[in-house]
Amino acid sequence: MDKTLSEDAYEGHLNAARELLYDYLPLTDEQWEVFKQGFKIRKYRKGDFILNEGETERFLSIVITGCTRHFILVKGEEKSFDFSFQHEFNCSYSSFIQQNPSNFYIEALDECILASLPYTFLEQLYAQYPESNKFGRTAVEQYYIWREQREISLLTDSASERYEKLMEKYPVYLEQVPLKYLASYLNVKPESLSRIRKKLMK
Amino acid sequence: MDKTLSEDAYEGHLNAARELLYDYLPLTDEQWEVFKQGFKIRKYRKGDFILNEGETERFLSIVITGCTRHFILVKGEEKSFDFSFQHEFNCSYSSFIQQNPSNFYIEALDECILASLPYTFLEQLYAQYPESNKFGRTAVEQYYIWREQREISLLTDSASERYEKLMEKYPVYLEQVPLKYLASYLNVKPESLSRIRKKLMK
DNA sequence: GTATGTTCTTAACCTAGATCAATTTTTTAC
DNA sequence: GTAAAAAATTGATCTAGGTTAAGAACATAC
Numbered sequence: 001m002d003k004t005l006s007e008d009a010y011e012g013h014l015n016a017a018r019e020l021l022y023d024y025l026p027l028t029d030e031q032w033e034v035f036k037q038g039f040k041i042r043k044y045r046k047g048d049f050i051l052n053e054g055e056t057e058r059f060l061s062i063v064i065t066g067c068t069r070h071f072i073l074v075k076g077e078e079k080s081f082d083f084s085f086q087h088e089f090n091c092s093y094s095s096f097i098q099q100n101p102s103n104f105y106i107e108a109l110d111e112c113i114l115a116s117l118p119y120t121f122l123e124q125l126y127a128q129y130p131e132s133n134k135f136g137r138t139a140v141e142q143y144y145i146w147r148e149q150r151e152i153s154l155l156t157d158s159a160s161e162r163y164e165k166l167m168e169k170y171p172v173y174l175e176q177v178p179l180k181y182l183a184s185y186l187n188v189k190p191e192s193l194s195r196i197r198k199k200l201m202k
Numbered sequence: 203m204d205k206t207l208s209e210d211a212y213e214g215h216l217n218a219a220r221e222l223l224y225d226y227l228p229l230t231d232e233q234w235e236v237f238k239q240g241f242k243i244r245k246y247r248k249g250d251f252i253l254n255e256g257e258t259e260r261f262l263s264i265v266i267t268g269c270t271r272h273f274i275l276v277k278g279e280e281k282s283f284d285f286s287f288q289h290e291f292n293c294s295y296s297s298f299i300q301q302n303p304s305n306f307y308i309e310a311l312d313e314c315i316l317a318s319l320p321y322t323f324l325e326q327l328y329a330q331y332p333e334s335n336k337f338g339r340t341a342v343e344q345y346y347i348w349r350e351q352r353e354i355s356l357l358t359d360s361a362s363e364r365y366e367k368l369m370e371k372y373p374v375y376l377e378q379v380p381l382k383y384l385a386s387y388l389n390v391k392p393e394s395l396s397r398i399r400k401k402l403m404k
Numbered sequence: 405g406t407a408t409g410t411t412c413t414t415a416a417c418c419t420a421g422a423t424c425a426a427t428t429t430t431t432t433a434c
Numbered sequence: 435g436t437a438a439a440a441a442a443t444t445g446a447t448c449t450a451g452g453t454t455a456a457g458a459a460c461a462t463a464c
Contacts, residue, residue: 074358081357094347103354126336133335134328137342144346145296151353152305155283155389156276159451179412187357192451194413361421382441394421396443 013064014039017115020062020087024142025135038121044108050090051106057095059116060139063088066112067176071184072104080184083109085172090114093143109177159188160196215266216241219317222264222289226344227337240323246310252292253308259297261318262341265290268314269378273386274306282386285311287374292316295345311379361390362398 014036018027027035040059044050050068051057063084070082070092081104084090095102096119125132153162163186166173173182183193216238220229229237242261246252252270253259265286272284272294283306286292297304298321327334355364365388368375375384385395 072354072358074354077358079354079357081353094350097343097347129332131332131335133333133339137335137339140339140342140346141299144342144349145299147346147349147353148296151283151349151356152274152276152281154353154356155281156274156279180410188450189452190412191414191453195451198413380441390420391422392442393423393444397421400443 010041013041013113013115016064016087017062020089021135024138025132035125038117038125040116040118042114042116044112044114046108046110048108048112049105050108050112050114051092051095051102051104053103053105054101055095056099057092057102058119059091059114060096060119060122061090061114061116063090064113064115066108066110068112069107069109069177069181070104071107071181078184080181083173083177083181083185085176089139089143093140097140109181154187159186159192160199162186163193163196164200212243215243215315215317218266218289219264222291223337226340227334237327240319240327242318242320244316244318246314246316248310248312250310250314251307252310252314252316253294253297253304253306255305255307256303257297258301259294259304260321261293261316262298262321262324263292263316263318265292266315266317268310268312270314271309271311271379271383272306273309273383280386282383285375285379285383285387287378291341291345295342299342311383356389361388361394362401364388365395365398366402 017039018032018036021027041064042050042059042061044066053073063086065086067086068084068090069080070084071078071080073079090106092102092104092106095104099119122132122136126136153165157165166182166186173185177185179193180190183190186193188196219241220234220238223229243266244252244261244263246268255275265288267288269288270286270292271282272286273280273282275281292308294304294306294308297306301321324334324338328338355367359367368384368388375387379387381395382392385392388395390398
């Protein structure tokens with residue numbers, strides 16, 4: 001346990017994690033007591049790398065506070081393709097699933113506290129309680145749906161439409177993510193995003 | 203059972219299905235005898251719609267023969283975003299997962315035979331044998347990885363690079379999919395794909 | 405506070421791929 | 435087989451967004 005956290009804050013963080021998990025895996029109090037032993041609380045400072053390219057993702061985490069950026073480095077250029085905000089999952093899924101080196105980086109965009117479930121813990125859980133595979137299944141199902149919608153948006157919307165829809169549905173992106181990363185997420189250059197924003201102000 | 207299929211052909215199709223399933227869910231002969239009762243064999247002719255927009259996907263299918271095209275209709279334009287070939291899964295996943303109306307169409311590009319597992323069958327299977335959630339989990343995990351790679355390619359490669367990589371890694375696309383659908387899959391117009399192909403021939 | 409380095413914006417120009425239109429090739433229907 | 439329809443190609447032109455370069459607005463460090 002991280003000694004920089006008070007006992008109370010620590011419990012609070014775990015309770016937040018339990019709440020997020022609830023949709024995937026409702027647990028009785030007794031079950032939770034066992035389950036929460038699995039969590040590792042991890043703290044990062046702004047700009048820290050939570051995961052590097054080439055590293056294997058060992059944790060399926062829940063963002064307790066802060067937010068993270070997921071990006072890939074291709075031909076010398078960073079492409080941000082995902083962010084995780086408070087009370088969302090954070091994970092380099094394909095690396096985690098396959099337990100092979102990640103193609104992606106994950107960076108803390110702010111001071112970040114993560115509640116992390118180690119792969120080995122989940123592995124044991126699946127083996128010991130087969131019904132807990134349902135947790136893994138529904139979690140990745142939800143993430144799958146997210147990716148599919150994003151792909152459709154990249155295929156069918158103009159940059160300007162993507163920006164407008166994001167503003168409307170998830171304004172938290174605007175509040176927490178620097179524009180240069182947001183531009184990358186929308187698959188345009190910062191200069192273009194700037195022009196899009198200017199046009200929309202009129 | 204489809205009476206247009208001989209008893210032998212029918213068994214052959216199911217064995218092919220078993221083989222594909224094996225990676226996700228290895229079954230003993232006895233287990234398989236139970237499991238295969240769940241399959242429904244469905245036949246389609248070229249151009250038939252296997253699933254319409256607005257319909258809920260009731261089946262997780264395996265393509266025994268033929269191939270299918272998955273597309274979305276946006277602003278009057280078809281966008282092909284996936285194909286299923288022989289011995290691959292075929293499903294409108296997000297509709298299947300959520301059991302809500304599909305945003306997509308699935309069309310038979312050829313004469314098609316599918317071995318289909320009804321949602322209700324899988325539901326019962328998960329309930330009765332909790333460990334079978336592992337099947338659902340790993341299947342959607344594999345599909346997730348596929349979608350992620352495609353997204354990265356859409357973000358980082360030029361149309362020409364996408365075409366070249368597809369040619370190299372999955373030439374079956376070239377052999378089985380009309381160029382106009384392939385163009386859409388690569389996110390360019392047929393005219394542009396034509397020019398890309400011409401350039402590469404030199 | 406001021407200095408230094410980022411981030412964001414603006415403007416001028418450029419390019420990959422879209423659009424429009426016409427022609428050739430292939431497929432389908434009879 | 436032949437006619438009609440659909441798919442693929444080619445050329446001319448257009449445009450959303452990229453590139454380059456400069457300045458303005460914020461941050462961060464001291």
